[in-house]
Amino acid sequence: MAKRVVIIGGVATGMKTASRLRRRDKDAEIIVLERGPQLSYGACGFPYFISGEVKNFNSFDHTPQGVARDSEFFRKVKGVDARVGCNVTAIDRAAKTVTYVENGAEKTLPYDVLVLGTGSTPVKLPLPNADAEGIHSFWFPWDVLAVDKELKERKVTDVVIIGAGFIGMELAEAMKNRGLNVSIVEMQDRLLPQMLDKEMADLLKRNIKNSGLNLHLGEKTVGFTVENGVVTGVETDKGIIPAQLVVVAVGVRPNVELAKAAGLEIGPTGCIAVNEYL
Ligand SMILES: Cc1cc2nc3c(=O)[nH]c(=O)nc-3n(C[C@H](O)[C@H](O)[C@H](O)COP(=O)(O)OP(=O)(O)OC[C@H]3O[C@@H](n4cnc5c(N)ncnc54)[C@H](O)[C@@H]3O)c2cc1C
Known part of the structure; x- marks a missing residue:
């Protein structure tokens, strides 16, 4: 049976991981849960919108051909189920599930592999x-x-x-x-x-x-x-x-609350501790 990979966070780390994983494994079921309204935007260019050098704000989350990098794009083009407005509230590592809230309703999703791309605030x-x-x-x-x-x-x-x-x-x-x-x-x-x-x-x-x-x-x-x-x-x-x-x-500051509550180690800099493979 195909593995289900759940990725929390849908900006740079989350969506890059999803796309790369799809290239390496055409069968995996890949689900991204993002609590915000937008996916895969390029924040590095934001100052150039303020200076006026970048005229179109959409260019930060659209392809060079002008297609929005939204849930539909990721489903059709990348074969990734990327959901916005989904706030993950808990990880149960023993049961291998995440709990998230979407439109006020609490839902549970089992995973085989979990990726944290929860970023910072x-x-x-x-x-x-x-x-x-x-x-x-x-x-x-x-x-x-x-x-x-x-x-x-x-x-x-x-x-x-x-x-x-x-x-x-x-x-x-x-x-x-x-x-x-x-x-x-x-x-x-x-x-x-x-x-x-x-x-x-x-x-x-x-x-x-x-x-x-x-x-x-x-x-x-x-x-x-x-x-x-x-x-x-x-x-x-x-x-x-x-x-x-x-x-x-x-x-x-890194968003480590979920990881901490799930018993993951936090390193000396206050970020999620990683091993030699990351
Ligand atoms: C103005 C500006 C200029 C920059 N310039 C550069 C540059 O020149 N070079 C460079 O390398 N970097 C630059 N950066 C930094 C770069 O944009 C960030 O490092 C990058 O966005 C990090 O991506 P990320 O996916 O790891 O985290 P984030 O962008 O923080 O995304 C994490 C996502 O996870 C979601 N999330 C968190 N918790 C949950 C939860 N519980 N449930 C569901 N979703 C959750 C958040 O809503 C968020 O959308 C710049 C940033 C800014 C703002």
């Missing part, structure tokens, strides 16, 4: 007013659309990006190219602090400054100023930086 700053209008993450497709909508509909001239990692830096460049006054706030003393030592980061800093971005390095965000529920600035330990739109790009 952006970190929110636990600070006063952090939920004010105009303060965004930049991770999910709907974050990007919300940022773009606000840039179009509100009078935004000043943007603050909190976090000088890859996403913060790419987005800062994109916002600058859109003609906005952009400030980057980073609590460490350098740009790309996870990547570069001070010497290399100083070279980059010179270039970035020349490009017209405002840098606030070694500056810790302590809160937000707000008027009528809408952000007006970022408060740091050194002062207030005016902003009508703020993006918090201070990293992501």
Whole structure:
């Protein structure tokens, strides 16, 4: 009998695994359970939508020929049963089943092999007013659309990006190219602090400054100023930086709750521990 492989998570890891598995095993039954509304989108290009270089948002989850990479596409073209709106709530490793909720109904699905492609969630700053209008993450497709909508509909001239990692830096460049006054706030003393030592980061800093971005390095965000529920600035330990739109790009945390509850080992970095085969 054909093996049933259940994959939890339907973005990069999940859908890549499904497609690769199909190429290696034409008989396997492959089921993907994704809790969100979209499959297989390419988040790496999101900043270029904000800069205007990518005009069509659909291009992030459509093939180059313009076909949506949705459940129907995966069923017809890849032979994969990819279901959206299915939130997996438990894994029973002894019984080899997963429990998930779809349209409010709880369902159980047996598996022979289970793949976790549950990804990560952006970190929110636990600070006063952090939920004010105009303060965004930049991770999910709907974050990007919300940022773009606000840039179009509100009078935004000043943007603050909190976090000088890859996403913060790419987005800062994109916002600058859109003609906005952009400030980057980073609590460490350098740009790309996870990547570069001070010497290399100083070279980059010179270039970035020349490009017209405002840098606030070694500056810790302590809160937000707000008027009528809408952000007006970022408060740091050194002062207030005016902003009508703020993006918090201070990293992501792995979604390990399911794995943890199922008794899987969590490694020292807080991610699911893997062995030498992954
Ligand atoms: C702006 C931006 C730029 C980027 N640029 C680059 C780049 O240049 N290069 C690069 O390598 N990477 C880049 N990345 C990162 C890259 O997009 C991610 O590493 C990639 O999306 C990770 O894919 P994933 O499938 O592992 O996880 P995710 O994309 O996090 O997807 C996991 C999915 O699992 C689902 N899920 C979680 N729990 C459950 C559950 N219990 N039940 C059902 N579904 C569940 C979630 O809803 C989610 O859709 C960028 C990301 C962003 C946002």
